[in-house]
Amino acid sequence: MNRRRLPYAVLAAVVIGAASLGACSAPPPAGPLVGSGVGGPFSLIDQDGHAVTDKTYAGRWRLMYFGYTFCPDVCPVDVQKIAQGMKVFTADDPARAAKVVPIFVTVDPERDTPAVLKTFVRAFSPTMVGLTGTPAQAEAARKAFRVYAKKAGTGPDYLVDHTAIIYLMDPANQPVSFLDHGATPQAIAAELKTYVR
Template structure:
C-alpha cells in the first residue's frame, strides 16, 4: 500500500464512518416495539357510552392509568401530559390531532362516568376518561401491565389506590411505541410525542 493511498484512506475513513452514524441514516425502532403491552378492551367513557379499543383505530393513544381521588401524582401527571399535548398542538396541529389522550381509572367503585367527566374536562377538551366494572378494569390493567391495589379504608371510609405510574404512547393499531415522560416539562412531553407518533 503506497503512502499516497494510505494518506487518502486515513482522511476518507472518518468521513465514511461519520456519514454512516448520522441519525438520518439510522432507522430506530420505538423503544416498546414488539413488547407484550396492550390488548382489546371495552369500557365506559365519561358520557356513559360503551367504548372499545377499536374506536381508537387509526389514532395514536396517550394512555395513563390512575384515579380521580388520587391525592398527589395523578392530577399532576395528567396535567403535565395535557400541557405537553397542547405544546404539540402549537408545533404541529395535524400530528397532535391524531393523538387521543386517554385516562383509565383503576378505582371503578368511585370513578363513575360523571366523576370522570369533571376530572378529564379540567385538563384537555379531547381527553377521554374510561371506567368499567371491577372485572373490566382488572382485565385492561393486566393487558397493559398495570399494577394497582386499593388500600384499607380509614375511619371516614376514604382510601388510596397504589398503582403503576406510567404513560404509554400506543400506535394507530394499538401497538406499544414508547413511554412518555409524564413528569417531564411540557416541551419534553411534546418531544416524546413528536419523536414516536410518526
C-alpha cells in the first residue's frame, strides 16, 4: 500500500506554524517579584466611599502605587505616567488593557478623604481607583506592600516622605513586577505587555 508523503516544504511550514502558535499562547515569564511576599490582604475605602478589600479586584491585574494628593511633585508625575502608560497599552491591546486597574493608595489618610481622592484620580484617568481608610487601615496596607511613609514637618502643609514604586499584581493579588520612579509611560506599557494575559 502506497502512503502519500508530505513534501518537505509543506512539512516544514506545518512545524513552523505550530511553533508560532505555541509562542503566541506561551505563558508570560516569571516576574522579578514572584514569591517575594510583597502585597497581601487589605481593607480600605474607595473614592466613592465604598468599603473595598483585595478581593474586590480579584480577577484583575493591578498597577498599585502609594502616594498622596498633597505631594508637590513626585506623585502627580508618577500617576500621570501610569495613566499615560495605560493609554499606550490600551491603544496597542484594548482587550488585555481592560483586565488592568490602576490603583492609587494614599499614605496620607488624614487629608486624603474619598472626595479628595476622587478629584485627584479623575484628573488623570477615568478608570483609576483611589483608596484611603483609617490611619490603621492605611498603615496595614503600606506594611503589606512594604511601603515606607513618614510625615515630614508639622502644621496643615506637612509633607510625607514615602517609597515611590509601581507594583504590578496579578489577578490573584500576587506580586509580579515593579517599576521605579524613573519609569516612562512606554516602559509601563511594555511591562504590561510582557505580563498581562
